[in-house]
Amino acid sequence: MNAVSSFFHGIGDRFRALPRWAKIVLAIAAAVIVYLLPIINPPLITTTDSDFGAVLFLCALYALVAIGLNIVIGYAGLLDLGYIGFFAIGAFTVGVLGSAHAKLPLLLCIPIAMVVTLVSGIVLGAPTLRVRGDYLAIVTLGFGEIVRLILVNADSLTGGSRGISNIPTPPNLDLFGIPHLVWDGFVAKVDLSNQTRFLQFGVTDSIPYYWLALTLVFIVLFLDWRMQNSRVGRAWEATREDEDAAELMGVPTFRFKLLAFATGAAIGGLSGALFATKQQFINPDNFTILYSVLFVAMVVVGGQGNRWGVVVAAALLTWAPEKFRFLADARFLLFGLALMALAIFRPQGLMPPRRSVRAKKADEVAPDQIDAEGVARA
Amino acid sequence: MDLLLNHFWEFTITGLAFGAVYALIALGYTLVYGVLRLINFAHSEVFMWGSFASVWVLTALGASKASGVGVVGFLVIGFAAAMVTSALVALGLEFVAYRPLRKRNSPPLIALISAIGASFVLSEAMGLRDKPFKWFGLDTDLASYVGRPREASPLPLNIDTVRLFRVFDYRVSNIDLIVLGSAIVMMVILDQFVKRSRLGRGIRAVAQDPEAAALMGVNRDRVIRLTFVIGGAMAGAAAMMYLLKIGVTRYNAGFLLGVKAFTAAVLGGIGNLRGALLGGFVLGVAESYGSAIFGSNWKDVVAFTLLVIILLFRPTGLLGESLGKARA
Numbered sequence: 112m113n114a115v116s117s118f119f120h121g122i123g124d125r126f127r128a129l130p131r132w133a134k135i136v137l138a139i140a141a142a143v144i145v146y147l148l149p150i151i152n153p154p155l156i157t158t159t160d161s162d163f164g165a166v167l168f169l170c171a172l173y174a175l176v177a178i179g180l181n182i183v184i185g186y187a188g189l190l191d192l193g194y195i196g197f198f199a200i201g202a203f204t205v206g207v208l209g210s211a212h213a214k215l216p217l218l219l220c221i222p223i224a225m226v227v228t229l230v231s232g233i234v235l236g237a238p239t240l241r242v243r244g245d246y247l248a249i250v251t252l253g254f255g256e257i258v259r260l261i262l263v264n265a266d267s268l269t270g271g272s273r274g275i276s277n278i279p280t281p282p283n284l285d286l287f288g289i290p291h292l293v294w295d296g297f298v299a300k301v302d303l304s305n306q307t308r309f310l311q312f313g314v315t316d317s318i319p320y321y322w323l324a325l326t327l328v329f330i331v332l333f334l335d336w337r338m339q340n341s342r343v344g345r346a347w348e349a350t351r352e353d354e355d356a357a358e359l360m361g362v363p364t365f366r367f368k369l370l371a372f373a374t375g376a377a378i379g380g381l382s383g384a385l386f387a388t389k390q391q392f393i394n395p396d397n398f399t400i401l402y403s404v405l406f407v408a409m410v411v412v413g414g415q416g417n418r419w420g421v422v423v424a425a426a427l428l429t430w431a432p433e434k435f436r437f438l439a440d441a442r443f444l445l446f447g448l449a450l451m452a453l454a455i456f457r458p459q460g461l462m463p464p465r466r467s468v469r470a471k472k473a474d475e476v477a478p479d480q481i482d483a484e485g486v487a488r489a
Numbered sequence: 490m491d492l493l494l495n496h497f498w499e500f501t502i503t504g505l506a507f508g509a510v511y512a513l514i515a516l517g518y519t520l521v522y523g524v525l526r527l528i529n530f531a532h533s534e535v536f537m538w539g540s541f542a543s544v545w546v547l548t549a550l551g552a553s554k555a556s557g558v559g560v561v562g563f564l565v566i567g568f569a570a571a572m573v574t575s576a577l578v579a580l581g582l583e584f585v586a587y588r589p590l591r592k593r594n595s596p597p598l599i600a601l602i603s604a605i606g607a608s609f610v611l612s613e614a615m616g617l618r619d620k621p622f623k624w625f626g627l628d629t630d631l632a633s634y635v636g637r638p639r640e641a642s643p644l645p646l647n648i649d650t651v652r653l654f655r656v657f658d659y660r661v662s663n664i665d666l667i668v669l670g671s672a673i674v675m676m677v678i679l680d681q682f683v684k685r686s687r688l689g690r691g692i693r694a695v696a697q698d699p700e701a702a703a704l705m706g707v708n709r710d711r712v713i714r715l716t717f718v719i720g721g722a723m724a725g726a727a728a729m730m731y732l733l734k735i736g737v738t739r740y741n742a743g744f745l746l747g748v749k750a751f752t753a754a755v756l757g758g759i760g761n762l763r764g765a766l767l768g769g770f771v772l773g774v775a776e777s778y779g780s781a782i783f784g785s786n787w788k789d790v791v792a793f794t795l796l797v798i799i800l801l802f803r804p805t806g807l808l809g810e811s812l813g814k815a816r817a
Binding site for chain 1: 593605
């Protein structure tokens with residue numbers, strides 16, 4: 112059962128052992144490949160039944176969502192079952208300010224959406240984060256549903272179930288065209304008739320949106336990394352592992368939980384805003400409670416607390432149902448079975464964070480075999 | 490507001506009837522939470538399977554033609570079918586989705602993921618039911634059971650609404666009476682069972698302290714199975730009541746109802762049997778009043794807002810956690 116995690120950790124170890132220049136070259140190469148995925152359109156990976164660019168956009172979008180939720184669940188250990196609420200608030204803020212009631216440009220709408228979700232995260236979190244554990248789960252579940260119901264019912268503000276259309280797109284650059292590749296078996300050909308204009312955001316081509324989402328994923332990943340390795344990240348970890356002990360050590364746990372909740376909410380709002388501008392049309396049906404459940408599944412499948420793990424899991428769980436669209440109806444059944452199998456056979460997720468793997472190993476070794484530095488003598 | 494004041498008793502009794510359904514489902518959540526500290530997320534699907542069981546059994550017996558005393562007989566059969574099926578589904582759920590995790594000492598969040606998976610599987614299996622029958626060419630023979638799997642299936646039982654007696658300005662119907670009456674009977678039986686019987690004592694013992702209970706000779710696995718069976722049977726009864734009140738069921742009927750029932754359990758204090766009952770009724774009545782005041786669109790908003798408010802002032806629910814305490 113450890114094959115998967117030792118495989119990933121093996122890759123991680125090799126990567127860390129490389130000299131600095133090789134690391135940079137490899138990372139840049141990997142990033143370029145990921146950016147060019149929809150252009151390369153690789154066989155086996157590409158989705159035949161739905162637009163590959165659109166699928167990749169969704170993968171990147173949900174990766175962003177998963178990073179945000181990972182802060183709440185993985186770092187701070189707060190089970191949030193209403194994350195779709197923040198996603199919806201972000202999307203509708205852009206919709207209301209960009210199209211329905213004002214005509215603000217998108218680049219102004221997105222920061223406003225993030226601030227609005229941040230504030231709503233604090234407003235929800237301040238009273239509820241004093242409640243522990245399972246109660247928090249159900250309160251957030253209720254919150255997610257309340258948001259959707261308000262969106263449906265507050266006709267004058269949100270257009271009710273008709274939704275909002277004509278949501279603004281990001282500004283276009285339109286510099287040059289990039290031809291796509293077509294594959295004949297495993298031989299690639301350049302298809303000049305099918306080009307993606309570099310940064311023209313339209314209805315027909317999802318690829319520029321994918322690039323935008325991917326860029327945001329990388330930026331947020333970087334910030335996430337800086338945050339986790341700071342005092343804040345350690346405070347979150349301490350709170351998650353033992354709230355009372357953390358409090359005794361002088362960590363203001365409530366404030367840090369609220370910070371995690373609000374940060375997660377803001378990232379949720381950002382993803383919602385991105386979703387709105389890509390779809391250009393949103394209605395409350397896009398934001399059912401089922402998505403909250405799916406988001407939590409992404410974080411847990413990826414291994415709570417490991418940012419690369421949740422990104423991979425989010426992309427995988429988005430891509431798989433599209434790839435296997437021929438299974439049509441049975442997709443959700445198989446998804447459910449996969450979750451059950453995962454819970455039984457791999458409860459720590461596909462890629463658990465390194466530190467929790469080490470902690471588990473230390474637990475398994477008898478205490479007297481652990482030396483002064485807390486390292487298990489194997 | 491005028492609407493509420495003019496039809497106060499109507500809204501109260503309708504609210505109580507829905508509250509009874511919530512309360513019975515909430516019992517399943519609260520029992521399992523009491524012994525396992527686990528949110529049985531798939532419990533709503535246990536309810537949904539029970540509702541289909543009674544629809545199908547009654548269809549097979551040709552209940553739609555019944556009248557008079559026959560209806561009462563079919564009603565009992567419907568209850569029995571739903572309760573037995575739900576209990577079996579709950580038992581199977583425990584065996585497949587939770588027992589393997591317990592053996593491995595998994596953290597609670599993982600059990601929740603397994604429960605979410607099981608919930609998907611149960612609801613989608615019902616949504617896809619025509620497919621496997623098509624492979625064997627049985628779909629035309631069984632069309633009234635497996636056909637239109639994603640659409641609403643009606644309860645094939647004609648019960649004329651008879652207004653029996655007045656409570657102030659509201660004339661109580663026979664359906665209200667059946668729903669409320671059977672719910673109260675069921676609740677009293679369960680309450681006494683957990684309070685007085687040997688098995689009930691086992692449940693309370695495990696809820697209070699699993700290790701000490703094991704030392705005293707309580708078979709933990711058997712107690713857990715028992716709680717799933719009891720919770721399932723209660724959900725089955727709730728399913729039949731729901732059918733009487735609403736008239737149709739769907740493959741995804743369980744979800745929102747499950748969330749509300751869980752809300753009811755939390756409202757009363759999860760792990761507390763009487764709390765679940767109280768929570769169910771409070772939620773049902775509050776929803777009913779809310780829909781009278783703000784319009785029926787806002788019904789669910791009222792329910793969840795109430796939950797948030799109560800948890801703010803009483804973080805452990807109305808009656809607190811006490812399945813393991815002497816009061817039970």
